[in-house]
Amino acid sequence: MDATRRGIQTEIVLAATDLDRLLLALKETGYRVYGPTVEDQAIVYGELDTAADLPRGWTDEQDGGIYRLKKRDDAAFFGFAVGPHSWKKYLFPPEVKLWSAHAKAKGFEIEEETANPQKMAFLGVRACELAALGIQDRVFLQGSFVDPVYRSRRDGLFVVAVNCSVAGGTCFCVSMNTGPKAESGFDLSLTEVLKNGDHYFLVSAGSEPGREMLARLPQRPAETEHRQSAAAVVENTAAHMGRTLNTEGLPSLLAGNLDHPRWDEVAKRCLTCANCTMVCPTCFCSTVEDVTDLSGDHAERWRKWDSCFTMEFSYIAQGSLRSSARSRYRQWMTHKLSTWHDQFGSSGCVGCGRCITWCPEGIDITEEAKAIREAPQKTGGKP
Amino acid sequence: MPAQRKKPKVAVWKFASCDGCQLSLLDCEDELLAVADAIDIANFPEASRAFEKGPYDISLVEGSITTPHDEERIHRVRRMSRVLITIGACATAGGIQALRNFQDVEEFISAVYASPQYISTLSHSTAIADHVPVDFELRGCPINKFQLVEVINAFLNGRKPNTPAYSTCIECKRRGTVCVTVAHGTPCLGPVTHAGCGAICPSYNRGCYGCYGPMESPNTASMSGVWSKLGVDRDGLVRAFRGFNAFAEPFRRESEAHERD
Ligand code: SF4
Ligand code: SF4
Ligand code: SF4
Ligand code: SF4
Numbered sequence A: 001m002d003a004t005r006r007g008i009q010t011e012i013v014l015a016a017t018d019l020d021r022l023l024l025a026l027k028e029t030g031y032r033v034y035g036p037t038v039e040d041q042a043i044v045y046g047e048l049d050t051a052a053d054l055p056r057g058w059t060d061e062q063d064g065g066i067y068r069l070k071k072r073d074d075a076a077f078f079g080f081a082v083g084p085h086s087w088k089k090y091l092f093p094p095e096v097k098l099w100s101a102h103a104k105a106k107g108f109e110i111e112e113e114t115a116n117p118q119k120m121a122f123l124g125v126r127a128c129e130l131a132a133l134g135i136q137d138r139v140f141l142q143g144s145f146v147d148p149v150y151r152s153r154r155d156g157l158f159v160v161a162v163n164c165s166v167a168g169g170t171c172f173c174v175s176m177n178t179g180p181k182a183e184s185g186f187d188l189s190l191t192e193v194l195k196n197g198d199h200y201f202l203v204s205a206g207s208e209p210g211r212e213m214l215a216r217l218p219q220r221p222a223e224t225e226h227r228q229s230a231a232a233v234v235e236n237t238a239a240h241m242g243r244t245l246n247t248e249g250l251p252s253l254l255a256g257n258l259d260h261p262r263w264d265e266v267a268k269r270c271l272t273c274a275n276c277t278m279v280c281p282t283c284f285c286s287t288v289e290d291v292t293d294l295s296g297d298h299a300e301r302w303r304k305w306d307s308c309f310t311m312e313f314s315y316i317a318q319g320s321l322r323s324s325a326r327s328r329y330r331q332w333m334t335h336k337l338s339t340w341h342d343q344f345g346s347s348g349c350v351g352c353g354r355c356i357t358w359c360p361e362g363i364d365i366t367e368e369a370k371a372i373r374e375a376p377q378k379t380g381g382k383p
Numbered sequence B: 001m002p003a004q005r006k007k008p009k010v011a012v013w014k015f016a017s018c019d020g021c022q023l024s025l026l027d028c029e030d031e032l033l034a035v036a037d038a039i040d041i042a043n044f045p046e047a048s049r050a051f052e053k054g055p056y057d058i059s060l061v062e063g064s065i066t067t068p069h070d071e072e073r074i075h076r077v078r079r080m081s082r083v084l085i086t087i088g089a090c091a092t093a094g095g096i097q098a099l100r101n102f103q104d105v106e107e108f109i110s111a112v113y114a115s116p117q118y119i120s121t122l123s124h125s126t127a128i129a130d131h132v133p134v135d136f137e138l139r140g141c142p143i144n145k146f147q148l149v150e151v152i153n154a155f156l157n158g159r160k161p162n163t164p165a166y167s168t169c170i171e172c173k174r175r176g177t178v179c180v181t182v183a184h185g186t187p188c189l190g191p192v193t194h195a196g197c198g199a200i201c202p203s204y205n206r207g208c209y210g211c212y213g214p215m216e217s218p219n220t221a222s223m224s225g226v227w228s229k230l231g232v233d234r235d236g237l238v239r240a241f242r243g244f245n246a247f248a249e250p251f252r253r254e255s256e257a258h259e260r261d
Helices: A016-028 A127-141 A148-154 A208-215 A224-238 A250-255 A262-269 A275-279 A325-344 A365-374 B020-026 B029-038 B068-080 B088-093 B096-102 B105-112 B145-156 B168-174 B180-184 B220-229 B234-241 B249-257
Strands: A011-015 A032-039 A042-047 A058-063 A066-071 A095-103 A108-112 A120-125 A158-163 A188-195 A198-205 A286-292 A298-305 B009-014 B040-043 B056-062 B081-087 B136-138
Touching: A011 A016, A016 A032, A016 A120, A016 A158, A016 A198, A016 A208, A042 A058, A042 A066, A066 B180, A120 A127, A127 A148, A127 A158, A127 A325, A158 A224, A188 A208, A188 A224, A198 A208, A198 A224, A250 A325, A250 A365, A262 A325, A262 A365, A262 B220, A275 B168, A286 B145, A298 B168, A325 A365, B009 B020, B009 B068, B020 B029, B020 B056, B020 B081, B020 B088, B020 B145, B029 B145, B056 B068, B056 B088, B068 B081, B081 B088, B081 B145, B088 B096, B088 B136, B136 B145, B220 B234, B220 B249, B234 B249
Parallel strands: A032 A120, A120 A158, A158 A188, B009 B040, B009 B056, B056 B081, B081 B136
Antiparallel strands: A011 A198, A032 A042, A058 A066, A095 A108, A095 A298, A188 A198, A286 A298
């Protein structure tokens, strides 16, 4: 690498006690820093001031429909899996005003929202979340239309990835080939190592802005021993995935089983509450609501997260196209695991496990796929 | 300036109710002047004794039908109103007073009143739509004042009101609240409840009480399954579905399914 040749470090060791130096460096460079923090007995994403805002010493237990915050017996900063929030709430806000309009003597005038948010830094982005970020980039930026809301927030984003040191009870990134190690798409990546009383981060730069940020930290070069310890952390995580999903031929398997009786079974359980789509880091659907004031002289257009689990989502002249829970659950799951491939050239699922944990009924996408694979009606179909 | 509209004449009517929904209109402090500016309030017993005769462009109806007299009166209101909008759980589902529908009213009356012969009441408390055609139903106990302004606003501007019928969970997730069921094991009716309040209770670490009634496709049986797993017994399930919207069909069926004989 060029930088290494010039003698600039691309990988250093940062003492755990110096983590604040990273937050400080980010803030000094003009970033607002967002990351994991404890709120209402869960680890959510919020604005961070210092490293003390991180969920130090906390972890989580997760299963279908269950999440419990637990104390760890060490002082790890990142010893937990992903929680109910995902980074999409910052880049694709749940509710955002698109424009407002004001009546004039003749016609009306449109005022576009010129949201120019302060540069953001995400601290603690997991490998699966980087993959989700890449997927949403494709959706919002790389098609025929670019979403200006997403664009303005995404530009200049600084990403600090964290390689996972524990696998959550519903994680299956290994199956989806997205983790637990962050391979690309970050500015800096951290691996937290707690070993023999030592507590440090192996910090690697993945971009030019990352290298510049790295240069602002105390320069302690990484040795082979640090790299080996960090690699062991990730390997251990990979070996403890809470879930697995066999993806071989999955898109065509599902496409060929659209009338499988399993859809009826899951429909009996599904609440059509939409929680799965809200928490999914790749789901991108939204609706727009137009509002007027009482005089009718002022109007606004708002965009809000929507979901294929609502009736309105598939509403056409005669009513809702997907009126049954069966058709709505099937739309969600086949979009994630099958038709996404046709639409965007990859799976729509990164294996983060959120839809399993945060489904109040604990419906498990990996279980549903498995049930169809074990007793398929057809072995394949047109994807 | 856009063409000056003739101010629409709006009447507010009260049937069996607590007045809480009417009060939401008075509670619109910031919007009240704009509302008063945009509409001519012809009848609003909670705010003023002034009374203008019909017909009315919009009637807002609060409360349920519980007496033979009201059963007649609602037809008169309907005849005088171009648009009739019902507001609140009483008017849209029979309200908390619909708990009588599960019991023998005659028995109450003789137990409670010294001279039961003076009491003229119906055996059931029912929604306005069970008696006359209704143009729009605004849910909630009480209704959300912003939604009320939104509905009036939509009718004045000839557009569809934004009052989505999906689950309360969607509002809960949009505001970033941690799910009380999943993270705390607290029973919550959000998944089967119509959105509208903005998911207030979960944001205070409480489960949803179902004030806005059933959502568009409520899977109440599965909801009961979730609650049972959280340790709620059959009596608890009956009580959960027998709140302000006890007589809304999906909730009624679900509470009856768990009743012990
Ligand atoms: S489908 Fe589920 S596991 Fe896959 S990315 Fe979405 S929330 Fe995560
Ligand atoms: S699964 Fe549903 S909500 Fe998610 S992106 Fe696909 S259609 Fe949209
Ligand atoms: S799968 Fe679960 S989270 Fe998704 S709509 Fe159905 S019940 Fe809700
Ligand atoms: S707290 Fe209640 S309303 Fe909110 S997501 Fe959970 S179940 Fe739904």
